[in-house]
Amino acid sequence: MTASLDLDLRRFTRPLGGGTHLTVWVALLALIVLGGLRYDNFLSAYNISSFLGYNSMFLLISVGMCLVIMTGGIDLSVGAVAALASVVAALLSPDGLIVALPGGVATGLLVGAINAGLIVGLRLPPFMAxxxxxxxARGASLVVSDNRAVSVDWGSDFTTLGMNKIGPLVPWTIVIAALVVVVAWYVLERTSLGRTVLAVGGNAEAAHLMGLKTGRALVFVYLFSGACAGLAGVFLASGYGAGQPLEGQGWELAAIASVVVGGTLLTGGMGSIPATVAGALLFGLVFNLLNFENGLGVISLSAYWQSVIRGAFLLVVILLQVRLARPHPTKA
Known part of the structure; x- marks a missing residue:
């Protein structure tokens, strides 16, 4: 029965092409080599640690977004949820990390549950829901914070999560983000739930007719995405010493871009967690390189122009992926 089900699922899911998967890793490695050769302090412990700590937040929301997009859906709320969770975590910080951390994640889970209810229960389109x-969530973060940054309690242990490291290089936030990545990869690659997620994206109606628990898969991905956004908000408050109600704008677009660069189809049914990780790191690295370039004094690019370059870079990577993934005609 299990073997038969696996064969049926392969009809409605598409494996990620090797060329598409490889492109993002090659681009990431090329930028690392370029940075190491061009900038003196690019491979310093400080830069590596800062890069990993900051991008752990984007890594989280990108992985959550990846699972959602694999079902053919979208989650536009992740940036606002991260901002709201950062405010909630900051308000709970006097009670310590043991309370503030679950509080922030629970905030994300609550919004994820609302998303799942609207999409699965009321059958609203994911974009609108x-x-x-x-x-x-954006309005709630402004109301709860009274439209201002909420300082954390520096006397508690809350900031140890965002500011402490394992040795000189590895922030705790990136370790936790890596654990979340492993969980997402395991669910997708080793469980029936993961196969159902892909089946829903490949052909939701056929998956339902096969008797798969499509509703459960949709509920899971939106809960997971919400939890990842909530945890990213906790990282934000703990690492920067304040809950930021105005932070997170555009994070959902950065997450979607990372997922697309990783080869996941926006129509669903195909994707890769490791490639999404590479995509998130790739986009973070582009900004990191631009900051170093500004420091050399050769060019001076504002944040606006950096966004333009980032968008152009996204376009180039996608075009390369399309070219590599396109089947080559065979000679007669």
Whole structure:
């Protein structure tokens, strides 16, 4: 029965092409080599640690977004949820990390549950449902924070999560983010739930007719995405000493871009957790290189122009992926 089910699922899911998967890793390695050769302090412990600590937040929301997009859905609320969770975690910080951390994640889970209810229960399109929760979460973060940054309690142990490291290089946040990545990879690659996620994206109606628990898969991915955004908000508050109600704008677009660069189809049914990780790190590295370039004084690019370059870089990578993934005609 299990073997038969696996064969049926392969009809509605598409494995990620080797060329598409490889492109993002090659680009990431090329930028690392370029940075190491061009900039004196690029491979310093400080830069590596800062890069990993900051991008752990984007890594989390990108992995959550990847699972959502694999079902053919979208989650536009992740940036606003991260901002709201950062405020909640900052308000709970006097009680310490043991309370503030679950509080921030629970905030994300709550919004994820609302998204799942709207999409699975009321059958609203994911774009409209998560757009509504994005606006609601953004408004809630401003209301709860009284439209200002909420300072954390520096007397508690809350900031140890975002500021402490394992040795000189590895922040605790990237370790936790890596654990979340492993969990997502395991669910997708080693469980029936993961195969159902891909089946829903490949052909939701066929998956339902096969008797797969498509509703459960959808509920899971939106809960997981919400939890990842909530945890990213905790990282934000703990690492920067304040809950930021205005932070997170555009994070959902950065997550979507990372997922697309990693080869996941926006229509669903195909994707890779490791490639999404590489995509998130790749985009973070582009900004890191631009900051070093500004420091050399050769060019001076504002954040606006950096966004333009980042968008152009996204376009180039996608075009390369399309070219590599396109089947080559065979000679007669």
């Amino acid at each position: 998560t757009l509504a929760t994005m606006l609601a």
